Amino acid sequence: MFTKKRSATGRGLTWAAAAGVILVAAAPLAAQPPAQIQAALDAAYAKYKGLQEGKNADYIPALAKVDSKIYGIALVTTDGTVYTAGDVKSEVSIQSISKVFTMAQVMEEQSTDAILKTIGVDATGMRFNSIVAVEWAQKGLGGPEINPLVNPGAITATSMVKGANRDEIWNSILAFESAFAGRPLSVNKEVYDSEAATNQRNQAIGALMLAYGFIKSDPARATDVYTEQCSISVNARDLAVMAGTLANGGKNPVTGKQAMNAENVPEVLAVMATAGLYDDTGKWLYRTGLPAKSGVGGGLIAVSPGKFGIAVVSPPLDDAGNSVRAQKAIADVSNALGGNPYAAFMH
Ligand code: GLN
Secondary structure, X not given: OOOOOOOOOOOOOOHHHHHHHHHHHHOOHHHOXXXXXXXXXXHHHHHHHOOOXXXXXXXXXXXXXXXXXXXXXXXXXXXXXXXXXXXXXXXXEOOOXXXXXXXXXXXXXXXXXXXXXXXXXXXXXXXXXXXHHHHHOOOOOOOOOOOOOOHHHHHHHHHHOOOOOHHHHHHHHHHHHHHHHXXXXXXXXXXXXXXXXXXXXXXXXXXXXXXXXXXXXXXHHHHHHHHHHHOEEEOHHHHHHHHHHHHOOOEOOXXXXXXXXXXXXXXXXXXXXXXXXXXXXXXXXXXXXXXXXXXXXXXXXXEEOOOEEEEEEOOOEOOOOOEXXXXXXXXXXXXXXXXXXXXXXXX
């Protein structure tokens, strides 16, 4: 809403138009008429429905088979109102978006320092499953740290979740993520089996993380639980409620239940802002200012702190591995609603 609008006469930005635009953006989201929020979703949905860019991930065979036409947008305000456009019921696997919540779980069970000191919170500048990034992170090589949103850091974070055995660890991860979604989530068995049969690279990363002392338990178990965690099945509405919970300081705005401590949320959002969209995180942040996280299943969540969580599901990905439609639709909706936290002085 605060983007420059041409006046009807075409002579540029008039004071009247500018004042109107700024007044709309100045209203807190809760005070924006629901029809206006809905209109922002509908406009973004319509604008990108016909877009034919990107393609499904296929390095996990089951993902190549997912209907690439699935396309839905959901937004949840911090007062718990849910807005939707398109298909918000079809489910995809959560994939890397789950990394955000396992990171949050370790912060809760241990501390935010445990993430900082054991894994690191810096962008690697490399692909999400880079082994070179692990080599560089070795002490003495002077390379960047890794973080919990790339595979080596994520598998390490999963290995840090507390539990006496695999079942206990897994149930605790599933319960933690379900609290964010506000309903009991379950696993897409086909995706899990497909990835478990083809994830030798992640197994190698797990072994390397043990060799370098990041992982202190069975790396095969950590990689397996991580793979199952990535296979959790979600729709756009679930993802938006998860994002809305982060926007609302860890309290699920729909169920009213506290899913994590409010005090750890800023650190979660900081890591998302640093590394949520792989190598394209900087470009994304530049465009939207929103902490976000993508997954190769085609989901993307983004958080406007104190205002709303938004999610789009659309499987076709760009070269960096981010959903093409999701990036465009979320950027449009957020800009229309004044979601950029770095532009908070404007609204
Ligand atoms: N399970 C996927 C993997 O480890 C997750 C990757 C992703 O969403 N970027 O390869």
